[in-house]
Amino acid sequence: MTHEQQLLKERLERIEKRIEAACIRSGRNRNDVKIIAVTKYVDGDTIGDLLEIGVKNIGENRVQDALPKHERWGQRGIWHFIGHLQTNKVKEVIGRFTYVHSLDRLSLAEEINKRGQALNIVVPCFLQVNISGEETKFGLSPNDVLAFLRETSNMKHIRIAGLMTMAPHVEDPEEARPVFKGLREWMERINEEQFPHAEITELSMGMSNDFEVAIEEGATYIRLGSVLVKPD
Numbered sequence: 409m410t411h412e413q414q415l416l417k418e419r420l421e422r423i424e425k426r427i428e429a430a431c432i433r434s435g436r437n438r439n440d441v442k443i444i445a446v447t448k449y450v451d452g453d454t455i456g457d458l459l460e461i462g463v464k465n466i467g468e469n470r471v472q473d474a475l476p477k478h479e480r481w482g483q484r485g486i487w488h489f490i491g492h493l494q495t496n497k498v499k500e501v502i503g504r505f506t507y508v509h510s511l512d513r514l515s516l517a518e519e520i521n522k523r524g525q526a527l528n529i530v531v532p533c534f535l536q537v538n539i540s541g542e543e544t545k546f547g548l549s550p551n552d553v554l555a556f557l558r559e560t561s562n563m564k565h566i567r568i569a570g571l572m573t574m575a576p577h578v579e580d581p582e583e584a585r586p587v588f589k590g591l592r593e594w595m596e597r598i599n600e601e602q603f604p605h606a607e608i609t610e611l612s613m614g615m616s617n618d619f620e621v622a623i624e625e626g627a628t629y630i631r632l633g634s635v636l637v638k639p640d
């Protein structure tokens with residue numbers, strides 16, 4: 409194992425302990441929480457190191473930066489597109505990335521559905537919901553979620569697998585708790601409606617500074633960038 413891989417492994421082990429503790433505190437099964445390594449800060453070599461030490465999920469948020477990395481490592485790992493997705497970039501993303509975490513508007517759903525049809529696949533998507541209501545954040549307003557699901561229910565090449573949110577950047581992660589709790593409540597609310605294309609089981613929430621609180625509130629995918637890959 410190289411020195412770089414050793415350092416990443418130690419970081420991952422420290423994170424792992426924190427995840428386990430959060431699972432125990434909230435009575436959750438460790439296997440129900442998956443780490444997405446967000447690799448936007450690092451180059452392809454580090455992605456290779458992460459895969460080598462056993463990381464399975466890779467998250468990227470910019471198409472142009474992600475494509476060469478995916479070209480090199482795409483056959484290994486499960487790739488998640490987590491950033492804002494422009495409609496004209498859908499062609500590059502669908503077919504390469506398994507999951508899209510940032511479905512936030514009808515025009516994007518139509519484009520993903522069209523591309524899914526061309527490739528004859530069903531694309532698992534996360535609906536990005538702007539729970540905090542911050543104007544700077546992308547995502548559907550919670551009030552628009554049910555209408556969005558009605559309008560997409562005939563799109564055969566999209567499956568809504570989960571919900572995603574970005575919490576506000578706050579000093580004390582406890583302040584983000586209502587946002588995570590809010591996303592979980594929306595999942596329950598949506599599932600009551602029994603949309604055939606939206607039996608939601610996944611919650612993509614929690615980043616480096618607030619993942620423990622997100623786990624306590626039900627996160628199934630945590631998106632970890634700096635805590636995992638940024639040098640001290």
Ligand SMILES: *Cc1c(COP(=O)(O)O)cnc(C)c1O
Binds near residue numbers: 446448490633
């Ligand atoms: C950058 C990014 C992350 C990871 O952020 P960290 O705070 O570095 O862990 C998670 N989700 C999205 C959508 C991001 O763009």
